[in-house]
Amino acid sequence: MDERDAALDAAHQAARDFLATLPDRPVWPRASVEEMTTALGGPLPQTGRPAPDVIRDLAARADPGLVAIPGGRFFGFVIGGTLPAALAADWLVSTWDQNSGSSAMTTATVALERIAGEWLLEILDLPRGASVGFVTGAQVSNFVCLSVARHALLRRRGWDFTLRGLTGAPPVRLVVGRDRHGSIDRAARFLGLGEADVVVIDSDDDGRMRPDALARTLQDLPDAATIVCLQAGEVHTGAFDPFAELIPIAKSHGAWVHVDGAFGLWAAASPRLHALTWGVDAADSWTTDAHKTLNVPYDCGMAIVRDPADSIAMFRAGGDYLMYTGLDPWDVTPELSRRARGVPVWAALASLGREGVEALVDRLHRNARRLERGLRAIPGVTVVCAPDFTQVMFRLDDDDATQELGRAILQEGTAALTGAHWRGRAVLRCSMSSWVTTDDDIDLTLAAIARLTSPAAV
Missing domain, CATH: 3.40.640.10 (Type I PLP-dependent aspartate aminotransferase-like (Major domain))
Known part of the structure; x- marks a missing residue:
């Protein structure tokens, strides 16, 4: 029982520490899967260790390979965050x-x-x-x-x-x-x-x-x-x-x-x-x-x-x-x-109630519209279609440049958005799915895109 309590305490602290990093940590992972395999792997230990030590070590070693999905600037695929009550x-x-x-x-x-x-x-x-x-x-x-x-x-x-x-x-x-x-x-x-x-x-x-x-x-x-x-x-x-x-x-x-x-x-x-x-x-x-x-x-x-x-x-x-x-x-x-x-x-659902679910859905849509408006103001960016709901898709004039921007923004770390092809052209997709996303998160993302597409960056 004492070891279980200590392990839960270690996990609780590690969770709080991770969540505290979300506003500032790079959104995309900082280590490859090969690097994480090396950091976390090796032969199975001959003898075990106390559970709290395992949890603290796990959190420390895994950190470079964690994606900031619960943060406000993960716009890749279609992935939401986690509401406090749900977590x-x-x-x-x-x-x-x-x-x-x-x-x-x-x-x-x-x-x-x-x-x-x-x-x-x-x-x-x-x-x-x-x-x-x-x-x-x-x-x-x-x-x-x-x-x-x-x-x-x-x-x-x-x-x-x-x-x-x-x-x-x-x-x-x-x-x-x-x-x-x-x-x-x-x-x-x-x-x-x-x-x-x-x-x-x-x-x-x-x-x-x-x-x-x-x-x-x-x-x-x-x-x-x-x-x-x-x-x-x-x-x-x-x-x-x-x-x-x-x-x-x-x-x-x-x-x-x-x-x-x-x-x-x-x-x-x-x-x-x-x-x-x-x-x-x-x-x-x-x-x-x-x-x-x-x-x-x-x-x-x-x-x-x-x-x-x-x-x-x-x-x-x-x-x-x-x-x-x-x-x-x-x-x-x-x-x-x-x-x-x-x-x-x-x-x-219990924490939000009907009004809260309505507000959450409306906020995700408003976030998509705010991102759309900001993208249209960036020279060289074309918004492919206005967002009916929560998806925003855009591209640059050149397919290679679009794909390079996708790689660059993941490496730069401010936000995560993912690439695709639409009607034969390379595009970048942003999904507004997280309850955490704020106007500041959207503005930071737009600033990063503008910076990476500026003539000086190219």
Whole structure:
């Protein structure tokens, strides 16, 4: 007990020390993975050490390789920070050590996750009573939802997938937008669907699926069990598919509609931005990820399915030793044993309340607009599209110069933003996802970009 208390004290102090460095530390890591492997590795020690010493040594050695993701100037990929209540709740989750697949055994954490799921449906204005499965992230959520979709569509065609598997099953087709996230294709591979099973629909200049193209394609396709994947928030532009037009088209052809809304579904929480998600509630399943817009720690995606019976039919666990109760968390996700990853979601929502979630979403959007305005004032910078939500994308006139700026700003250390390609051109992406980001953080980032693109720097 004394060693455990001392180890927790050491971890608490190391956490406080790390958080205190965020305003001034370089945002990108200062050491490569090879350097960190050397610093942290070596032969397994013959004898052990006291736990507090291990923790203090771990914190000291790992520090050069840590990214300042919890700070206010990490704009890479789509990664939020961690709200105070969510961080503290996550510590409790590890301390409690509850296996939260079973509602018969871990009653407190399962109840917290159920409540968090109900609050989530309310905040996102999705069908009440839908199943909410807490998974690792958006990738697994997309896999879960597409797995449920395939099972349900085959059952409608008289094929018992649970009994007969896929051999000889009716064909399943996946219809996607040209600018879908790569996790959709990866989930398709997990399901055994190849490129020949995927139909790509054209999108507009900002990445929104075109309703006319979907209607024309579905009309011309041969009969098959069809899943149409839409998205709330294109990862580069932040654009939202026009759900109110697309979903009725898909439904008229008997398709299951899945919406990948890893970060964008949270626009529904804001009256000012809710129009971006109009019509999305008519879909059959939805993906979102709380570590993005909601700002909880990693390992917290949500797979949402309109009819819980569809989730249960795909994932229901069996075995009397599991203390099966009739409806358990493991009935709607692939995992049996897992941590109570939904508890930080409960804590985040409880600490913010409806008004706080609305304010957080609005603030992230305002941050994106402030960054956009500042970028437009820097000579040589072109903003590729105005931010609908939280994504800002820009480039320089020359692709090589754009990529060099991306490398330079990571090395310079003021902020982190990541590169990509859009419509054949090199671009830099900034995702405004952190609750910590202030106007000063944005202004410091703009100053760094202006400095690195000035003629003197070149």
